[in-house]
Amino acid sequence: MKGFITILLLVISNTFMTLAWYGHLKFSEWKWFHKLGLVAIVLISWGIALFEYAFQVPANRMGFKGNGGPFSLLQLKVIQEVITLVVFAVFTLVFFKTETFRYNHLIAFALLILAVYFMFKK
Template sequence: MSLLDRFLPVALLLGSNVFMTFAWYGHLRYKSAPLLTVILASWGIAFFEYTLQVPANRLGSAVYSAPQLKGMQEVITLLVFAGFSAWYLGQPLKWNHWAGFALIVAAAWLIFLD
């Protein structure tokens, strides 16, 4: 397996998670926007998330198992969300959030053990 085979799925998952995080949480800055508007906007953003996520899992399945891909995706999601929460939402994570996320990272690490 080449480095590209190993890291392209990770890069695609990273990109898809940026779109996913905006689709799921970006509307929280616009609480006065009508709910239907933010639902439709989120679906539009989610389209781009899927255009990266599906190839990430398809290509990644040649290198990683499905549980490994899911564990990797969860860790990437947490990292993207941590930055997004602080930067975009102005809600930096507290110690207990980091501690909870660390437990999830530990669980994902276990998935990669033989």
Template sequence: MNFSAIPLALQAVLLLIAANVFMTFAWYGHLKSLANSPWYTAALVSWGIALMEYLLQVPANRIGFHEAGLEVGQLKIIQEVITLAVFVPFSVFFLNEPLKLDYVWAGLCMVGAVYFVFRG
């Protein structure tokens, strides 16, 4: 695949999505998969997973800021929207948590945040 054909802002977003999947598993995956392990085992495993997140997130932010011309605030709001978009399915399907209406309201608030950082 020719990554140079993908617009820079989209490259940044795709990397942020991948990074957030790793980070969600690092932060919350151990609650189910390592539930019977000592906390320090969960922490070490989580750090290993989080390393992958950093290896994706750092270039995503550099591409977004330096090459795509996004502002830091825009990158942060994109990250937060991605966090919610990844976390909700993760919590429902992986952790078997109920889907709550509060997630919808939070998502609508994020739409407002996106509007304000990208307007004008």
């Protein structure tokens, strides 16, 4: 159960992270947002990223073996990176219609799944 909750928290965290890091590129299409300066955009992104940390820190604490969780530090990191790329791919396809998903992206995701497999292999 801790493993599932950890992964769920990481998905939520990475959703906020992706929105904070790349959302402003889409938000710039809004008339009021386009008028903002870089400092305002950074502050808005930082505010969104606060929610990322609100989920990331508990996920890592709960999931880490040293705190009674099921994952080693290296496993947590690999899981987090795969989640980051999956969330980013979905975000890109949903919000940025100019991007396309090609076969080389599928191959890259397959290699990521292999990375997770080998990270958990004893």
